[in-house]
Amino acid sequence: MSNEATLHSQQEVMHGAHDHHDHEHHHEDSFISKYVFSMDHKMIAKQFLITGIVWAIIGAFFSVLFRLQLGFPDATFPWLESILGHWAKGGRITAEAYYALVTMHGTILVFFVLTAGLSGTFSNLLIPLQVGARDMASPFMNCLSYWFFFLASLVMMASLFVQTGPASGGWTMYPPLSALGDASIGSKIGVDLWLTSMALFVVSQLLGGLNYISTILNMRTKGMAMTKMPLTIWSFFFTAILGVLSFPVLLSGFILLLMDRHAGTSFYLSDIFIAGKALANEGGSAILYQHLFWFLGHPEVYIIILPAMGMVSEVLAVSSRKPIFGYLAMIGSLFAICILAFLVWAHHMFVTGLNPFLGAFFVLLTLLIAVPSAIKVFNWITTIWKGNINFTPASLFSIGFVSTFISGGLTGIWLGNSSIDIHLHDTMFVIAHFHIVMGVSAFFGMFAGIYHWFPKLYGRFMNSTIGYIHFWVTMVGAYLIFWPMHYEGMAGMPRRYYDVSNWASFKQFGGLNEFITIVVILVFAVQLLFVFNFFYSIFKGRKMTTKNPWHATSLEWTTPIHAGHGNWPGEIPEVYRWAYDYSKDGRDFIPQTEPIGPNEEVH
């Protein structure tokens, strides 16, 4: 019932009919309704975040395991056999286990951590708080969204423990390998569980996305025009639109794949021989799956990066005490990225036999994305230019984001050219590109968000010293890991290969690969330090004493330190100005709730 109660009180407050002082008392909270099946967007955000952290540890640990194989292909590690059993006989990861680890690393990081863990956490936390709403448009659907994600997590987790192992055909799950159980050990029940889990995941994303969009469009407090919203909200808005429009198409592709696996249809299969035996399937097209997959797959990378962009914009403005540079240009470029995201999917398929004439259009549209991206980078730099920067861990990670976004984005211009892609596709160059621009950058945005809004989440601060160690090791480490991969890729070293030491041309990278693996282990250890800091600070961190520790203008800092369900004990504050009045008229910052003065200019 809290749904109706929340909505009801929301409307009354918007009517301005009378004061409410009893929002927290609408319903009694039991342990279950407060911590488990909570409908409070702040609790759901914490659930998404902690589930995401658990997945991130697992996903990152998998990368350590397969990096051991890539860095030390001839060495044996007996402890591996004790945790992986027959998947690491004699202390060396088997080829099947290697493929499974690579596949799961991709799936977990792309979907479970950087989609659910990132936008799930911060859209839930910040949308109602920053637009001035008591809760989401439908708190019940929001709760469902988390629990569908949880179910998806359980199924994916279960797939790690089945006898034939999890899905191992790569996170893109291309048929025919993924469609035929007989094709490989990793294409058996692991793929069914993978598809089931992903279907649940899509449902979770859709429920969440619907809520985010309708909350932003419908439940803003009085005075909060769209152009007064913080850029975080704009980025979550476009993220949700991308998700709502592209995930269903992925689901269509998965349904057809499931039919191919179990109903004997031939959507993706044609003229296939397994172990010398011809299959009956005829008339299908494997490329069809790739079109359906990448129609989601490309928007997916923006689903991952846009929330990070939004949070970085906010953190940079707050920590450099300057208004964001080019607010409208920032919104415009988010919009442009959102449109272009749907028009470039075939650049993942340049070498599949795509018509080169068609490819030329996809090259053009792909390179066009550089324009809004460059506008954003320019605006971030001009925002901190001559600013009075507080180098908090959050602002360091935001600056780190801008750095990795530039260096990873530039290699995207290489890969976006269909002719250069003929040489570079499926090499370590691609790995280097997308890990820097999407993986590391999105993580930096996420870290910035966690450090910045941790006080809002738990009423305490995270330890800054550990935060600085975390930042510098991660920043330097990320470049040490991925920079050398560009050279490996340009020399033609393929991605996904179990062991490249058999080739004379790639043997020269043996030392480099060892080096990368050692840095990976180091960086992984520092992430564990961050996790320790996170959980330690929940209980023992320095307590928050003022409502607005960062002296920020936006609405979330007007709520009490431990806000109940409904966020504001009294009326929802009214908004009069945009969120970026920093260093204006001789004042450090002016909150959004302060009316415009008589002689004041509106931004």
Place this chain on the structure above:
Amino acid sequence: MDTMTLEQRKKIHPHKYSLWIAMGSITMMFIGFTSAYIVKRSQANWLAFELPHIFWISTAVILTSSLTIHLALKQFRGRNMQRYKQLITLTAILGVVFAVCQWIGFSQLKAMGLPLNGPVSASFIYVIVGVHMLHVLGGVIALLIMFGRAYRTRIRTYSAVPIEVAATYWHFVDVLWIYLLIFLSIAR
């Protein structure tokens, strides 16, 4: 105060808004299916055939159900709860009849020598029509919940929002079916 109330009235209810976005989302799913269909059709070995005739009967059924749910909404607004209950029951029954018709259509296809694991053009019909049928059945479940609410004695709700949401969704799956039928008839 009055102007603010007016402003409030102009805004649509968040649940209705969510529904519109959800409909966009479902549309994207079927755009995915139908564009896959078009891509596949332009390739070799495409087998064209007539759709089962029962699909026209199911079209008549779902059109009628759209009319009954529209009348149900009118009766709810007029507080004729008895008529309202009858009409949503009728709508739910028509929804089930629609699903049964589609199922008969599947067996007719099979009888024509076009099973699910047959030619790709037939497999598409099964999947597209099947997924649409699931969406109609989802609407039937929503109507059953409304029905339960209408008989509840302890809490009575007079908000028209739930029935409006259900009715909009119902018209949506109706229009979606018309689109699919036209698409599948033309692009054979």
